[in-house]
Amino acid sequence: MPGFNNHAGFNISNSKLQVVEVNYLNDQFRLVNVDEVSFEEPIIFDSISENKFSALLQGAFNKLQNKKPLNSKIVSFTLPSELFYTAQIPYDTTLLYQDLIEEFKWELSILYPYVPSNNLVLQYSDINKTPFSEDNQALVFALERKYLKILDSLCLNNNLKLRFVDNAHIAAERSLSINDAINYKGLTLSIYLTKKNLSIIFAYNGKLISLKLIPLNDESEIAEHLIRETSGSSLLKIERTQIEKAFISGEEIPNNLISTLQKVLGLHFIQFNPFDKIRPQTELYESKLYLEKYNSFSSAAGIAFRVP
Numbered sequence: 609m610p611g612f613n614n615h616a617g618f619n620i621s622n623s624k625l626q627v628v629e630v631n632y633l634n635d636q637f638r639l640v641n642v643d644e645v646s647f648e649e650p651i652i653f654d655s656i657s658e659n660k661f662s663a664l665l666q667g668a669f670n671k672l673q674n675k676k677p678l679n680s681k682i683v684s685f686t687l688p689s690e691l692f693y694t695a696q697i698p699y700d701t702t703l704l705y706q707d708l709i710e711e712f713k714w715e716l717s718i719l720y721p722y723v724p725s726n727n728l729v730l731q732y733s734d735i736n737k738t739p740f741s742e743d744n745q746a747l748v749f750a751l752e753r754k755y756l757k758i759l760d761s762l763c764l765n766n767n768l769k770l771r772f773v774d775n776a777h778i779a780a781e782r783s784l785s786i787n788d789a790i791n792y793k794g795l796t797l798s799i800y801l802t803k804k805n806l807s808i809i810f811a812y813n814g815k816l817i818s819l820k821l822i823p824l825n826d827e828s829e830i831a832e833h834l835i836r837e838t839s840g841s842s843l844l845k846i847e848r849t850q851i852e853k854a855f856i857s858g859e860e861i862p863n864n865l866i867s868t869l870q871k872v873l874g875l876h877f878i879q880f881n882p883f884d885k886i887r888p889q890t891e892l893y894e895s896k897l898y899l900e901k902y903n904s905f906s907s908a909a910g911i912a913f914r915v916p
């Protein structure tokens with residue numbers, strides 16, 4: 609395919625580094641690698657130094673390379689949702705781009721006064737009016753600049769080119785776009801689980817309209833949070849009966865969680881396979897990660913499938 613470069617997507621959690629690599633071979637996209645390695649010790653993002661984080665990341669990358677070297681020189685990364693400062697902000701559509709960015713920075717400084725705005729890299733996504741929200745809004749994401757510095761240094765040290773950095777749940781949501789399960793219209797709910805957080809996305813006709821991150825003490829709280837978030841609010845006028853499809857992904861999905869949520873919410877959560885639409889190389893049919901843990905690679909797959 610003219611203009612397409614082989615691309616590898618990496619997902620970074622607090623415990624492991626995952627990779628999904630896509631190459632263009634014999635006039636078709638092929639899935640050539642699905643793998644993961646654990647860090648030498650868990651990453652505590654609130655307190656870890658940049659040097660320590662870089663060392664753990666490089667060590668895990670080396671292990672993956674020793675198992676199967678990358679064919680790709682272009683790579684992208686997803687980071688845990690809790691590292692992103694997010695806000696859903698109504699805005700004046702007549703503002704110029706730079707004025708809009710300054711407005712968003714000011715809003716974030718009110719919501720997160722302990723984070724200097726000059727240390728943040730900001731992106732936003734437009735949310736047009738829908739049946740569930742009346743105003744034009746922007747979903748604003750900000751990430752501390754140090755994380756981009758760490759990832760850029762990793763790429764430079766390994767002769768790689770950094771293309772994208774994204775929120776893990778946003779990337780997982782994107783992987784739905786090439787999955788059979790997304791071929792429909794209407795309101796969808798997507799949740800992404802880690803050991804410490806529940807991330808909730810609502811989308812309408814495939815376009816994101818809301819994202820919310822909720823800290824968890826334990827998995828028993830998940831159903832209660834979802835009951836509340838699907839019972840209507842001042843921001844989103846959503847009722848559970850309006851949800852057409854529900855999806856679940858994440859690091860570890862407890863065995864009985866899906867049946868519990870179906871019983872409590874009346875929604876069947878689909879633990880989707882992000883690799884449904886892409887042909888794997890033959891050796892992946894012997895990989896338990898590809899065959900059995902595919903859903904946990906939704907973020908790495910979503911960023912690997914992303915094109916400019």
